[in-house]
Structure formats: structure tokens, C-alpha cells
Amino acid sequence: MNSKSLYQEVILDHNKKPRNYGTLDKASHHAVGHNPLCGDHLDIALNLEGELIDRIAFHGESCAICKASASMMTTVVKGKTREDAETLIKEFRDMATGALNLDAEHHLGRLTVFAGVRDLPTRVKCAILPWHTLHAALNSVTTTSTEAEDDPMHAAIGDA
């Protein structure tokens, strides 16, 4: 998959008309994700009813890949349990870093439109940031960063 096919209709559409974009009046969990190397940031708020994510919203400043990833993520995890969301987070990260066998069983569904980022090392972080931030929110860490120690993509982006 090449970089052009990454910018597919569905990704461009979610970038232009992001779903669940905005803030929540009442949120039980909240986190802000940063990519300090490009200045992008993402704010994710969600409300848990028992173990269920019953509402979720995001906003922020980011590239199309990040925004579309966040938008599609919110549509997919809404109504799912915390545990299911964590499974998706892990699978998405594995897909983006090339560690997931897409032919084996997984739960990503149409999120596989992002599989192409694994061939674009500098863009992997863009796709992962929303998922990283969701993970932080679910675990009630209020700020996170793509440069966090536990980030598999922890590495400096050079710039000259």
C-alpha cells in the first residue's frame, strides 16, 4: 500500500467532517494527547456508564491522518465496553507499527484503511495519537504524549 492509497475517500471524508467533534458536558474520563514534535494535540472526553462508553467526543489541532483516525475511533468505540476498546487500541497500534497480521482474526473492520501508515514511519504517530489518548483517558491519565516512555514509537523526529 502506498501513501496515496492512505488518503482514501473515507479518511478524507472523516477529516473534512469529523464525527463526534467537540466537547462533552458531562465526562467521567478525559485526556489530552500531544505530539510535541509537530505541535499537534488532541483532547478526548468520554463518559462511562458502568463499563460501557456511552458518549465520546474529541477536538484539537492535527493533520488529516490524525483527525480521521480520531473521528473513526470515536464512532467505533462508542457503545463498546472499556475492555473491547482496550483490545482495539492494542490491535490498532499493532497494525500501525506493522506488528499485526491483518489476515489473522482481529476486530478492526474498516479501521484497516489506516494499515498503510506502517510504510510511512514518520506518520505512524499521527495515526496512533488518538488511540494513545483514549488509552490514557480510560486509565485516567490526564495528559499523554507520543513521546511517552511506553509509546512503541518513542523516537525523535529530526528536523533541520
Added chain:
Amino acid sequence: MKIIDSTLRPQFTSTFDVERIRAEFPILKLRIDDKPLVYLDNAASSQMPQPVIDRLVRYQTSQHANINRGVHYLSETATAEYEESRRKLQRFINAREDREVIFTSGTTDSINLVMHGYGRKFIGSGDEIILTTLEHHSNIVPWQMLAEEKGATIRVVPINDAGELLVDEYESLFTDRTKFVGVLHVSNALGTINPVKQMIAFAHARGVPVLVDGAQAAPHMNVDVQDLDCDFYAFSGHKMCGPTGIGILYGKAELLERMQPFKGGGDMILSVTFERTTYNSIPHKFEAGTPPIAPAVGLGAAVDYLSGIGMDAIAAYELQLLNYATEQMRDLPDVRIIGTAAAKTAVLSFEVKGVHPHDIGTLLNHEGVAVRTGHHCVQPVMLRLKVPATTRASFAFYNTMSEVDAFIAGIRTVQKIFT
């Protein structure tokens, strides 16, 4: 959609034969995603022509040994080639003496050398260092480290919206505590050419030495350190057709002699006992350990190559590239050029409305066009001009007018994808 009319391109005098020049750069024949490579990331690092590659091969296949102490043929040859390269660099920047030319690993290393060798010795508590908003992080961070260590203060020359230094403000920053000025000759992010000669004269009238970061100037224009009268001038080999791992610090001999060494080790000493070490004379005092000999020889070949074309011819051709690209870009809707100084090198930083630089960079790459996106190691500039990041196309003398066309067409494609 506007069709690009090639008859609108500026016509060149036959003396600048860009096609003949391009033929000497093997990497320019690459194809990316089955499109011809359009390399517009020259401000980050330039490409290497065959004569420089050949020189590295010749050195490595018939001249290499460690330098200075050997009495055998290869050591003498390597030493002679290394020192010959120093003299080539001396001529390239018109330094008075070859001992004023120190081999470093690059601009960053050169600036750190001045910070440690000069700054730590002569700048103290309450003293002031003047830098500019346009500085690359490499000419900010070392001075912040020094300021923190010594209790000194950094004062910053502001810029206007075009990305030009406010020279009046610069002059008003001087006090009787001003001990040092650091200024970049050409901005890597915006291409602004700064009036360094005038700024140096002003500082000297107050007895203050000036370091010029020439990383983006040395590859693109004639640099004469005696004419500028700068005290230090730093630049990198890899931005001027040379190898990575090599750079230059020019310093006036009388200053270099008064400075303390930066790194301790072999070659920078005359004698060592555990009681006392006597330092070698300049430039060796600042070249501890085995230096990057092959890269130094390669850089000598690179400046021969550039001089063969002529720095004035390079500057004139690159200005035509800049003017043509700027004109083409101004015709694009929803595109804003960041950095519109009256005096510029061939650097175009820009924003496309509604499209993040990362997306532009990835999509241009798919068209074979290599640009850089991000903050370009100048976060204070980005903050001042209120742009989180830009896309930057930076040109070299081996770029062509049709590459400008390919670049502009690439931006149109990006805009089409995002509408």
C-alpha cells in the same frame, strides 16, 4: 486551472548549464514511486556530485592512514591531503591564514566549540549575549546552557512579519554588559539574508565579538570572512555537496589563541605529564583525537567543485529559481508564503489553507517531490509568525525550472485531494 506555460520561464545565459551539472549528481536520477525525484530539501542536506564521491573513493583506496604522527608514506600522504583541504577551505572563505580554519563535525559542533572555548572563559555572571529570533536551535541552546551555568542573560533581536531582523532594535539591545553576539547569516526556515556585515561593525564599535552561523550561507553565496570582519564563522559540509560529519569553524587567530580547548585528548597537546599538559597551537588545539579525515578531504573537493561553477553564478541562478517559484506560488489560491524578506536565498516556506504540513509532505512525496515539514528547528520563529509548522521547499543550483513546475503541480494535486 492555470496551465503552466514554459515560455514564461526566465531564460538563462548559456554559461549556467544546469543539465550538465545535474548529470554529475547520480542521486538525481532516482525515481520515487515511479516519478522522477524532485529534491527540494537542500537546506536540510544537499546531494553529492560524482567528483566529490570519486575523491572520497581515491582517498580511501590509496591515501588513508592516521594523520600527524606517522612517518610512513600513507600517514604523510593523509596528513598532506588533510592540510591541503584546510587551505582549500581557507581560500573558499578568504581567511587570512589556514590556522584560522578548524575542522569540526558540523555547525552545531562549531558553535559548541565557541561556547565552551570562548564563552565559558570570557562570559560571566550578569553579562549579556545577543541572539536573534531567527536562530536555529543550534545557536540558541548552547548559549542557554552557558547563561544558566554562568548567570548570564540572553537578549533577542525581534523580526518583522516578513521575517527580517529589526536592526534598530538590535542596536538598542547593547548595554555595557553585552559580551557576545550570535547571528545567523541566512535563515534556514525563511531564507532571510541578514545584514551581518553592518551588525558586526556595530558590535565591534562596542568591543563585542560576533559569531555568524553560516550553515545556510556558505552553500549559496560568496562568503568573505575578512570582508565581513566576523570573529567566528560556522558551517557544515553536508549542506554544500560535501559529506556529513565534517564542518568548519573559522575564528580570528588572536581570539582562537586566547580561548581554552573544547575537548581534551590526543593531537591537541604538545606534552602531557600527570602534573601538567601543554596545549598544541591552533588549529590543532581544537582538533582533539583522530579527526574525520576522509570527510575533510571530501569537503575540500566539494568547495573545489562549487568554486569551479562559481559562487556568484550559483547565487544568481538560485535567485532566478526563487523568483520563478515565488511567482508561481503567488498564483496558487489559498497558499501563503511564510518569509517574504527583500533579501532571500532560494527557500520557500508556506502554508496551504486547510491542509496540515504533514499531509502536504506525504502527498508531495508521492509525486516524487522531497520537501520538509515541521518547525525546522526554529520554534521561536514559528511562535513569532504564529504558524505551528510550515512546509519548506529549499532549492540548490542543480534544481531546474521544470522541477519548480512539478512542485507547483504537486501542490495543486494536494489541494484537489483536499477539496
